[in-house]
Structure formats: C-alpha cells, structure tokens
Amino acid sequence: MPKNIINIKKMNTLKAFSNEYLTLHKHKKSSKDNTQAMILNQPGQSKRKIKIHEIKTSHSDFRKVLRKMTLLKSLNHDNLVDLKNTLMVQNHVFLEFDYVDYNLKQVLREKNKGLTDDHVKYIFYQIMLAVAYLHSQNIEHLNLSPDAVLLTNECDVKLSRFSEANPVFLPKPAELKSIYQDYYVAPEIILNNGNNAHCPFKADIWALGCIFFELLERKNVLGYKRQYLDQLTWMFRLLGSPERKQLSWIKNLEAQKWVSRLKSHPKKSASSYVGPKNADDQARDLLDKMLKIDPFKRAEIKELLRHPFFNELYHEKDLDFANSGVKIVDFLACHPNNESLRSMRMAAIKLGMQ
Numbered sequence: 001m002p003k004n005i006i007n008i009k010k011m012n013t014l015k016a017f018s019n020e021y022l023t024l025h026k027h028k029k030s031s032k033d034n035t036q037a038m039i040l041n042q043p044g045q046s047k048r049k050i051k052i053h054e055i056k057t058s059h060s061d062f063r064k065v066l067r068k069m070t071l072l073k074s075l076n077h078d079n080l081v082d083l084k085n086t087l088m089v090q091n092h093v094f095l096e097f098d099y100v101d102y103n104l105k106q107v108l109r110e111k112n113k114g115l116t117d118d119h120v121k122y123i124f125y126q127i128m129l130a131v132a133y134l135h136s137q138n139i140e141h142l143n144l145s146p147d148a149v150l151l152t153n154e155c156d157v158k159l160s161r162f163s164e165a166n167p168v169f170l171p172k173p174a175e176l177k178s179i180y181q182d183y184y185v186a187p188e189i190i191l192n193n194g195n196n197a198h199c200p201f202k203a204d205i206w207a208l209g210c211i212f213f214e215l216l217e218r219k220n221v222l223g224y225k226r227q228y229l230d231q232l233t234w235m236f237r238l239l240g241s242p243e244r245k246q247l248s249w250i251k252n253l254e255a256q257k258w259v260s261r262l263k264s265h266p267k268k269s270a271s272s273y274v275g276p277k278n279a280d281d282q283a284r285d286l287l288d289k290m291l292k293i294d295p296f297k298r299a300e301i302k303e304l305l306r307h308p309f310f311n312e313l314y315h316e317k318d319l320d321f322a323n324s325g326v327k328i329v330d331f332l333a334c335h336p337n338n339e340s341l342r343s344m345r346m347a348a349i350k351l352g353m354q
Contacts, residue, residue: 051097065093068162075137077321079130081150081160097160101153104146104211108218119155120215125305125313126157131208132301135201136321138168144207145184146214168200183220184210187235188295190228191255199249202295205304209290213270216279221270221291233262235293240267242293249295282309 072083085096104123107115127149134141141148141162148161186206188196196203213221222235236242241264242250250256270291271284279287286309289299305314 051099052094062093064163068165069093069095071139071162071165075134075139077130077133079126079157079159080133081158098158100150100158102151104149104151107151108146108214115215121310121313122155123149123151123157124212124215125310127159127211128208128301128305128310129318130157130159131204132305132319133321134165135204135301136319139165140168140196140201141165141204141207142189144204144211146211149211168197183222185228185231186295187232187293188249190232191250191259192252195251196295198251199295201301202298205290205298205301206295208304209270209287209298212283212287212290213274216274216283216287221273236262237265238268238273239270239291239293241265246294282307285309 069083069086072081073086081097081100083095083097085094087094087096131141131144141159141164143161143164145161148159150158150160152158184207186196186203188199189203210220210222222231222238241262242259244260247256247259250259269284269288271279271287274284274287286304286307289304289307292298302319305319
C-alpha cells in the first residue's frame with residue numbers, strides 16, 4: 001500500500017480511525033466540516049500530532065473538495081499547509097495535515113499584547129511569501145483572512161483555506177462564484193459579482209492590506225456591515241469614492257451606474273486610520289500601496305516584498321520559485337458539471353495514491 005494512504009479497512013466516521021489515532025479534542029465547525037486534533041501512532045514510526053478535517057460531501061460539494069485536494073497536492077512551499085494524506089469512505093472525505101498551534105485570528109484576539117513590531121513584520125513577510133508563491137503559479141487564493149493564517153509556537157506561518165483558490169486563466173466554477181470573507185473582500189469582487197478576471201491577483205492584495213492593518217491596529221479598518229452595498233459605501237467613505245472617469249475596473253454596467261449615483265467622498269489613505277504609535281512611515285507606506293479602491297492602483301506582490309519595510313528580511317532568493325517542482329495537474333481545469341460522483345471519487349482516490 002502506498003505510504004500516504006492510511007491503512008484502514010472500514011471507516012464510517014472519524015471515530016473509526018482504530019488504534020492508530022488517539023483523540024485529543026474535537027472542534028465542530030459546521031455540519032459538513034469537522035476538525036479534530038489527534039496523535040498519529042503508526043507502527044514503526046514516532047508519534048506525531050496531526051489535524052484531521054472530515055468533510056461530508058454532496059455531489060456539488062465534492063467538486064469543490066476535489067479542487068482543494070488537487071491544488072494542495074500540487075503546491076509546494078514552506079509557508080503553505082501540507083496535505084499529508086487523503087482518504088475517502090462513502091461520502092466522507094478525510095484530509096490529514098500537520099498540527100499547527102494557532103491561527104492569526106486567535107493570536108490577535110488572545111495574545112496581541114505579546115506581539116512586537118518584529119513579530120508583526122516576520123509574520124506578515126511569511127504571509128506575503130506564501131501569496132507571492134501562489135501568484136507565481138497563477139493561483140489566486142481569494143479567501144485570505146487571519147483565520148487562514150496558521151501560526152506555530154515558533155511564529156512560522158502556514159497559509160490555509162484553499163476552498164476558493166482558482167487558477168487565473170480559468171473561469172471560476174459555479175460553486176466558487178460567491179462573495180468571500182466579509183471583512184476582506186475587495187470592492188471589485190462585490191461590484192463584479194465575483195468576477196475579477198480582468199484584474200487578477202488584486203483581490204488578494206486588498207485582503208493582505210486588511211490583514212496588515214489588523215496586525216498594526218489589532219482591529220479591522222473596514223469594520224463589518226451586514227449588507228454588501230453597505231460594505232461598499234463604507235469603503236468609499238473611509239478611502240474615498242472611485243473617480244467617475246476611471247471605472248473601467250467595474251465591468252458590471254449596473255454597478256457602474258450605482259457607483260456614479262453615490263455621494264462623492266474625498267480620498268483618504270488607509271494609514272490615516274492607524275494610530276501614531278502603531279506604525280512607522282515605512283509600514284504606513286506599505287499599507288497604502290495595498291488598500292486602494294481601484295484595483296489597478298494596488299501594488300504587485302513582488303513590489304510589496306521589495307518594500308523598505310522588509311529590508312531586514314527580504315532576500316531575492318525568496319522569490320526564486322523556478323525550481324519549486326510544482327505542476328498543476330490537468331483536472332484542475334475541469335469543470336465536471338456532468339461527471340458522475342463516482343468518477344470524481346475515483347479521481348480523488350488516484351490523487352491520494354500518487
């Protein structure tokens with residue numbers, strides 16, 4: 001049996017992981033997604049702490065899960081989560097990852113007093129490296145938030161949550177055409193009904209700006225609005241209205257008309273909302289290069305990594321992804337609208353046996 005397939009003959013639920021797993025604790029996220037920290041105790045190997053995601057899938061869900069599994073198996077970077085094993089039993093998918101201690105949301109909420117400026121710089125630099133790697137592979141993450149940033153006790157970053165990730169050269173499947181994280185969704189995503197093909201990668205840059213603001217201020221610059229139109233008007237109020245003559249980034253004509261009718265607000269920098277003691281001039285300049293309403297005015301990821309704010313950390317070799325060995329497999333390009341669930345399950349089994 002291949003090394004990355006767990007040797008279990010029968011399994012209906014996560015409880016049936018037999019004596020190879022010793023349960024530590026379980027955290028229910030939703031009826032379709034259970035996460036459980038466990039100890040892997042396989043014969044002839046040292047025990048190690050892991051995290052198991054159990055996903056109960058319907059036909060439509062499975063396409064999304066399959067894309068996530070394929071993507072994770074195809075990517076290779078120190079700052080991305082590493083999918084160790086995959087297993088499918090009936091309509092349950094089990095994904096095994098190394099255990100990571102915290103996510104950034106927990107750290108900001110519970111441990112923010114211990115975060116120094118050096119911590120902030122080191123954490124954000126690693127997040128940026130992970131996103132730069134994805135962009136070098138023509139992949140948008142599209143779900144960046146502090147929840148997606150996992151942190152070890154040593155302050156090492158592992159970027160997770162790839163359910164919305166998509167190659168930029170492919171149209172988004174129907175199951176991905178949704179509005180993403182409320183706090184971190186870019187204005188062009190909302191105004192173009194999830195379609196940002198004309199300005200790829202820019203939505204990730206916006207989300208990075210929101211995360212960086214939280215690292216500096218320990219709160220979100222944009223707050224939270226229940227309705228997406230309210231969220232947009234709040235963005236414009238804070239950062240300034242889009243210029244009427246420069247709305248080409250809004251491809252939805254009705255949305256263009258709606259924006260044109262709104263009250264005009266003067267332009268303000270995101271850094272103007274950062275407390276005087278919470279950021280130096282370099283940090284403020286970096287923030288302002290990311291949080292711009294017009295996506296075409298946001299900086300590219302490599303430009304951001306070469307910013308003077310990261311002078312102590314940056315090395316040109318960090319952006320050398322040429323020898324990463326990544327090969328995005330062919331069926332990432334598939335949109336299996338008419339495929340049977342059985343054929344998709346077979347693809348998942350083959351993926352796990354590679």
